[in-house]
Structure formats: structure tokens, C-alpha cells
Amino acid sequence: MKAQDESDFASYFAARRDHVRRTAFLLCGDWHKADDLTQVAFVKLYGAWERIRERAALDAYVRACLVRTSIDESRRPWRRERTVEILPESADTAAADIASMVVEREAVEKALAVVPPGQRAVLVLRYFEGLDVAQTASTLRCSEGNVKSQTARGLTAMRAAMTSQAGGTAA
Incomplete structure (x- = not known):
């Protein structure tokens, strides 16, 4: 090089x-x-x-x-082991907000962990990376319809996981 x-x-x-x-x-x-x-x-x-x-x-x-x-x-x-790692917090977060942020982030992580890998990849690309359907489809080398259906299924799985975490009430 x-x-x-x-x-x-x-x-x-x-x-x-x-x-x-x-x-x-x-x-x-x-x-x-x-x-x-x-x-x-x-x-x-x-x-x-x-x-x-x-x-x-x-x-x-x-x-x-x-x-x-x-x-x-x-x-x-x-790679199918379960982790119980606690996430490190950022130093610039106000102390009063830390507890609620930790609880919310842990709930999202736990819910994301139960989503199958393909659906998880779609959710991360769409909602964390901010890619649109076409960009996500291009990245994953699949159709836009597949991205849409995997997004819907992934969100449904996350919603169900978060509901069960909250003891039956939607989070």
C-alpha cells in the first residue's frame, strides 16, 4: 500500500x-x-x-x-452464550438522569438481544445508523420488501420482549 x-x-x-x-x-x-x-x-x-x-x-x-x-x-x-454485562455510562450525564437512562437502555438491549440476528441488523441499520429502506436493502443485499418485513417483525419481537420485561405493560 x-x-x-x-x-x-x-x-x-x-x-x-x-x-x-x-x-x-x-x-x-x-x-x-x-x-x-x-x-x-x-x-x-x-x-x-x-x-x-x-x-x-x-x-x-x-x-x-x-x-x-x-x-x-x-x-x-x-457465540450463543448469555451476557450480563453492565454498560459503562458517559461522564457528562447528570447524576439524576443516570438511573432512568440505565434502566431504559438495559430494557432496549435485552429486547434487542432476543431479536434474531437478521432482524437485529435491520433494526440497527434503520434506527441507529439512520439508513432508509433502500440503503438498508443495499447494505444487506436483499430486497426492500424484505427490509420492511424484517423491520416489522423485529419491532414486534422487541415490543413483545419489552412488554414481558415490564410485567405485561408496554414500555
């Missing part, structure tokens, strides 16, 4: 690694696995760096690598 490409990759990595890691966490629910997914996504990007002519497509490429790797990893039998 050329020195300029190395420099460009290093700059891109430094600018985007935290965002990619947070997206990976939402896909898998575990910070250690998120680190692994992030690493794999950036290794794949590094290998394809010279072939990617359109630098505006870098985020889409990394996102696609991340989603595909997450789905692949979730299919492996040794």
Missing part, C-alpha cells in the same frame, strides 16, 4: 473507530465482541482500500462488513 493510502486509512480509522464500535455493540450486545467485529471490519477495509475508488462509500463498506460479520458470528455455536 502506498504511503498516502496508509495515511488516509489511518486518518479514517482514527475518525470512525468509535462510531463503528458502538454500531458493533448494538449488533452483538457485548463490548468485547464489538471490539472483535470492529477489528474484522477494519481489516477487511484495509484489504480493500486500494480497490475502493469512491471514498464516500467507505462508511457503507465498513457497515456492510460489520453487519455480515455479526450475522456470521451469531451463527457460530460458541
